[in-house]
Amino acid sequence: MAETMANGQSQTYVGTRTIRPDGVDKVTGRARFGADFNLPGQLIGRVLRSPHPHARILSIDTAKAEALPGVKAVITRDDFADQSSEFIPAGEMMMNYKDVVRNVMAREKALYEGHAVAAVAATSVAIARRALKLIDVKYEVLPHVIDVVEAMRPDAPLLHDDLFTAGVEPKPEQPSNIAKRVEIVLGDVEAGFQKADVIVEREFKTAPVHQGYIEPHAALASVSEDGATELWCSTQGHFIVRAHCARLLGLDIGRIRVTASEIGGGFGGKTVVYLEPLAIALSRKAKRPVKMVMSREEVFKASGPTSGATVRVKMGATKEGKFVAGFAELKYQAGAFQGSPVQPGVMCAYAPYDIENVKVIGYDVVSNRPKVAAYRAPGAPISEFAVESVVDEIAKKLDIDPIDLRMQNAAREGTKAAYGPKLGPIGMEETLNAIKKTEHWNAPLRKWQGRGVASGFWFNIGGETSASLTVNEDGTVSLMAGTPDIGGLRASLAMVAADELGVPYDKVRPIIGDTGSLGFNFLTGGSRSAFSGSMAIVEAAKQIKTELCARACKLWDLKPDQVEFAGGQVKALGAAAEKVKPMSIADFAKVAGKTGGPIGGYGRINAQGAGPSLGTHLVDLEVDPETGRVTILKYTVAQDAGRAIHPSYVEGQFQGGAVQGIGWALNEEYIYGADGKLQNAGFLDYRMPVASDVPMIDAILVEVANPKHPYGVRGVGETPIVPPLGAIANAMEAATGIRFTELPMSPPKVLKALKERGLNKV
Amino acid sequence: MRYEAPESLEGAVALLAGATGEARVLAGGTDLLVQMRADIVDPELIVDIKKIAETRAVTEEQGGWRIGAAVTGAELKEHARLKQAWPGVVEAANLIGSTQVQGRATLGGNLCNGSPAADSVPALIAAGAVATLAGPQGKRDLPVEDVMLGPRKLALRKGEILVSFLLPPRPPRSSDAYLRFIPRTEMDIAVVGAGVSVTIDGAGTITAARVSLGAVAARVLLVPEAARAIVGSRLDAAAQQRLETAARAACQPIDDKRGTTEFRIDVAGVLTRRAALIALDRARAN
Amino acid sequence: MAKHHIETTVNGDEIEFLCETEETLLDVLRDTLHLTGSKEGCASGDCGACSVMLDGRLVCSCLVLGCEVGGRRVETIEGMAKGEKLHPLQQRFLEHAALQCGICTPGFLVASKALLERTPDPTEHEIRYWLAGNLCRCTGYDKIVSAVMDAAVTMRKG
Structure with a gap:
């Protein structure tokens, strides 16, 4: 295996294609996902959901359900204390506990079809299903609103009578469905348009799409008589689940232990709680596992899709192709409660480019749909789809190659981004160059075939991370991380x-620890887990290396500057090197008891x-x-990974x-009837x-190495969903001459x- | 919920005829189990017909082919001679669902589910297939186009089950084809389906044809006007145009989550033409 | 009504179980026999995560009733490795990183094995259409298809 150097460390494994340590369990069916956990005496919990998209809940009578033999607990809104209005981070988005408590269990109103209204725990699935039918909910059905533009109208059915648009002065006197207005400004966009030789303005519309993880949400809770609470669930962040459940149920954080199961996909959708607080509340009532x-x-109707949106983009460029102004207005659906990803959508819209004058306005709009959850680069694919479509149109108008146009305007090190910072080294130009060098770029095309290109940007995040390394008695290493894998x-x-400690990869056994085993970890999201986790591991390894050097000094009676850790061994330096034999980690492990006790390191960082x-x-x-019908023929992705740990x-x-992204562009969408039902x-x-x-x-x-990470790593998970929407729309234009502005580009559309233009013939 | 798996037709008929509550026949189960799970049906009795020999066999009969109602798509695919004689019927059956669904889904179930979008039904109708039913009064035959009356509505009487289909003898220079439109390449329900069967003479002129359309009306349609539009022709451009027009004229579709009325009508014409061209090519090769 | 008493063979073992009429084979495998390698992604035959072999045919176990399998032969992901030796498909899935979250993996492996038993030298096109009933949301299918093609090479060599 080739060795390379980084972080002052020889790298045997980073950059290679190892076999994943959890792999065998996953190819043999042994791995335990959310629904694979069971406990003796467990009950089955089921949720009663609103059949109406918008209705006042007049009363809930659970008496008949409770009387059904086999039913051990029934819960409703009465089992959850109300919460004050307070925003907290949820992935890359914010949420409000006042809304969270209402989303997990409807209070005054049911705000979307599928909104939880009650839940039961019973001794069998059949009894639980029967019990749900015995719960009598009296609704006053209210007019509903689904579409984002309609929801913004002054006469639209109002979801929350205490929702006043934030971010406008003066504060509105009337409540509305517009939760928030956000804006970013760089330079003077009007002055920029004055300098433009060509201006393109277009309006776009995208449909809400679901994360589509194959594993449905699952939770198993067990609350004992003394209130000690255990929870197993499929989540992107078990520490976050713990925090939410403690808050919603009035429990001390230390009383709840959450174990993250193997997770069958999340893509942002498993960053919030749905079943978890219900399972705990039912178990607390029944005193049996639920x-x-x-x-x-239920996953489709009651867990987060991402926003549908309308976006207006106006861009100006000089005839030489220099972008001089970019304006956009974004209206994002939040679902039934505020908190769409419009903010990151606003910030990312023009981020791939170096433009002096930018203004982007965003609106966060509620409607009678499930509350959106994060979905891979939340908000960015929508706004960047619109911008990338307009960039393509400018390229065509100016007769400039679309890659060259992007190259000419690419954000690079030192570019002042409209969303605030001055950018460090980033790989926009490098990815454009990489694409231009492919055979794909020059391959021939036939009639009705088209080629499209688009770029995409995502910030990535760091955040609070804890991880530990423990050297076992035989020199093997146990690794514990706290972000679901x-x-x-x-x-x-x-x-x-393995590279930090100089031990063989197969001697390191990694696990994901439960919330009782490590300090707080923010969730797996924002493309942060490998970035931040590896920084925490480097820190933990550093502690081990320092400790072993100290022990070697004692054993060999040397000073700290006479020893060093290198190649998995502590060696004496200079003249002393002749006298003592280097000690490996395994050597230290054998004498750990005699040299100071167990050996380990614990990285606790807030990764920046x-x-x-x-x-x-x-x-x-x-x-x-x-x-x-559209067939995808060939597809190439080039993306800056900083440094790929596992290519x-x-x-x-x-x-x-x-x-x-292909699904989002071509066929995926939430389809509602006039009755407001999915x-x-x-x-x-x-x-x-x-x-x-x-x-x-x-x-x-x-x-393009990230200088802030010891190995140069960047998050990579989210950016890949950003460019496909624009790339496919641009290819559609190339194939048909038609600029499609509405997603999905499904066959009827x-x-x-084509028919409107008389093109529907071979 | 009772489950019975009789080994004779008489046994199955007696169970169904004697049922007090809702009774359902189980063949492949690929629709029934989904509907049970979704609380759309909650039968008191399930009669599994897969142990009845007549429902499971593919046999030659009077120069044609008899296919048991509970023969799966995967089994049809492996039947080389049937595929040679009726490629359109087999390819239609093989379009129902995934490989996994093919391991279970049956021709009988596809018809008795009562969906106008069933893939195998337009192909069977185009083929001139006849359904054999067994009931308390004995057996009777019904052209496939007369079995389904509307969405989820069948011409079957109480206690009656669909036993098999009889495909007529395949004349020389004759073949069939089925095409459907779906947004993806697999796994969707047909937005439009078109089955065409043609026979040509030695000069390549179409002497007989049957055309059937799925998912464009409340039931799968036999469209004699479309067949008339091409009989006597060699499917030249003018005949193709007539065929498209006739197929479109027969459509009475709805707007729904799978497609618009306009889309279905447009695509029905296109698919009918394309299926006819494939059937013609196959007929020439026979 | 009393439960059905079913005797069947699962991964070569003779098994007896009791089930209600409405319980699917998937329910029986997961809840009664504790073979949780088969996953429920949709319960409607649209995702393939519950794929098993029934008398040598690939099926969705969510679309088979438990009471239908008496006297038949059921094979699940748990029976794929022989002793300590992984099946070539399992090995190639690991080497090609053909799984990310892994929830769809058992279904893909069972379905791929069924393909290679019938078609030892499949084209990319054949693999993609055979596996169209198995949804994967993580990988974009690329590495899964590569792993199956590579496993086919290994298996042809014997």
């Missing part, structure tokens, strides 16, 4: 630990310096002009994000890409557009 698992229909984290951290990751995608597609899993992030709450009609829908996704790793 297991709850959502059906797929969603796609190869344990492999990456074990590789870093997450560098943005830029990506550029290239897609070829073909349109069937007679049916409007295969980094490529996997690129490929997976690209295919999610019509496609299942994998049959919520059309995620299947294996035969997509080609191989070529992944190009670009590595495509055929209609």
Whole structure:
């Protein structure tokens, strides 16, 4: 294996394609996911959900359900104390406990079809289902509103009579469905448009899409008579689940121990709580373990999709192709409670570019839909889709190659971003160059085929992280991290630990610890877990190395500057090197008891310096002009990973994000009827890409080291979903001459557009 | 909920005829189990017909083919001679769901589920298939186009079950094809389905044709006007145009989550033409 | 009504269990036999995470009733490795990083094994269509398809 150097350390494993340590369990069916946990005496919990998109709850009578033999507990809004209005971070978004308590269990009103109204725990599934039918809820059905633009109208049905638009002066006197207005400004956008030779303005619309993880939400809670609470659940952040449950149920944080199961996908959707507080409340009442698992229909109706939105973009450029002004107005659906990802949408809209004059305004709008949750680069794909479409149109108008135009305007080290900071080294130009060098870029195309390119930006985050390394008696190493491993984290951290300590990779055994085993960890989200976790592991390893050097000094009677840790050994330096034999970690492990006790390190950090990751995608597609069907023919992703710890899993992030983006662009959408009910709450009609829908996704790793990380790592998970929407829309334009501005570009829409122009013939 | 798996037709008929509550026939279960899970049906009795020999066999009969109602898509796919004779019927059956669903889903179930979007039904109708039913009064035959009356409504009487289909003998220079439109490449329900069967003479002129359309009306349609539009032609451009027009004229679709009325009508014409061209190519090769 | 008493074979072991009529094979495998390697992603046959072999046919165990499997042969992911030796598909999935979260992996492996038993040298096209009933939301399918093709090479060599 080739050795490279970084962080002053020889690297045997970082940058190689190791076998993941949790892999065998996952290919043999042994790995335990959320629904795979069971406890003796457990009950089955089920949720009663509102059939109405908007209704006042007049009364809930649970007497008949409680009287049914086998029913051990029933809970409603009365089992949760109200919460004060207070915003807290949730992934890369914010949430308010006043809303969280209402989202997990409806209080005054049911605000969307599928909103939880009551829950039961019973001795069997059949009894739980029967019990739900015996709960009598009296509703006063209210007019509902689904569409974001309609929800913003002054006469729209009002979801919350205490919601006054924040961010406008003076504060509005009337409540509305507009929760918030945000704005970022750089330079003078009006002056910028004055300098423009070409101005393109367009309005875009995107549909809400679901994260689509294959594993439904699941939780198993056990509350003992003394209030000690154990919870097993599928989550992106078990420390966050603990905090939310403690708050919602009035429990001390220290009384709750949460164990994260293996997680069957999250993509942001498992950063909030749904079943977890209900399972605890039911178990507390029944004094027996309660297991709850959502059906797929419940996942679609009651867990977070991301926003649908309308976006207006206006960009100006000189005839030489210099972008001189960028304006955008974003209206994002938040679902039933405020907190859409409009803020990051606003911040990312123009982030791939160096533009002097930028103004972006965003609105956070509530409507009678499930509350949105984070979804991979929350907010960014929507606003960047609109901007990338307009960039393509400018390229066409100016007859400039779309890659060259992007290159000319690319954000680079030192660029003042409209969202605030001066950027460090980022890989926008490098990804554009990488794409331009591919054979794909120059491959021939036939009639009805088109090629599109688009770039994408995501910030990435760091945050609070704890991780430990323990040297066992035989010199093997136990690694514990506290952020759920969603796609190869344990492999990456074990590789870093092996390189830091100079031990073989297969001697490091990583696990995800429960909330009682480590200090606080923020969740797996924001592309932070490998970035921050590896920094915490480097810190923990440093402690071990320092400790071993100190022990060596004692054993060898040397001074600290006479020893060093290198290549997995402590060695004496200079003349002393002749006299003492270097000691490996295993050597120290054997004498640990005699030299100071157990050996370990504990990284507790608040990771800073997450560098943005830029990506550029290239897609070829073909349109069937007679049916409007779109086939993706070829796809290439180039993205800056900073430094890829495990190249295969980094490529996997690129490929997976690209295919999610393909789904978003072409077929995925929440479809509502006039009755405000979701019509496609299942994998049959919520059309995620299947294996035969997509080609191989070529992944190009670009590595522009992040100077703030010891190995140069950047988060990579989120950026890949940003460019596909624009790239595909641009390819559609190339294939048909039609600029599609509404997602998804599903066959009926495509055929209609072709027909209107008389193009629906082979 | 009772489960019975009789080994004779008489036994199955007696169980169904004697049922007091809702009774359902279980063949592949790929629709029934989903509907049970979604609380759409809650039968008192389930009669599994897979142990009845007549429902599980594919046999040659009077020069044609008899296919048991409980034969799965995967089994049809492996039947080389049937595929040679009726490629459109087999390819339609093979479009129902995934590989996994193919391991279970049956022709009988696809028809008796009563969906106008069932993939195999337009192909069976185009093929001129006849359904054999067994009931308390004995057996009777019904053209497939007369079995389904509307969404979830069948011509089956109480106690009656669908036993098998009879595909007629395949004349020389004759073949069939089925195409459907779905947004993805797999796993969707047909937005439009078109089955076409044609016979040509030695000069390549179409002497007989049957055209059937799915998912464009409350039931799967047999469209004789579309067949008339191409009989006597060699499917030249003008005949193709007539075929498209006739197919579109027969459509009475709805707007729903899977497609708009306009889209379905437009695509019905396109698919009918494309399926006819494939059937014609196959007929020439026979 | 009394539960059904079913005798069947699961991964070569003779098994007896009791089930209600409405319980699916997936419910029985997971809740009664504690074979939780088969996953429930949709309960409607649209995701393939519950894929098992029934008398040598690939099926969704969520679309089979428990009481239908009496006297038949059920094979699940738990029976795929033989002793300490992983099946070539399992090995190639690990080497190709063909899994991220891993929830769909058992279903993909069972389905891929069924493919390679019938089609030892499949094209990329055949693999993609055969596996279209198995949803994966993490990988974009690329590395899964590569792993299956590579495993096919290994298995052809014997």
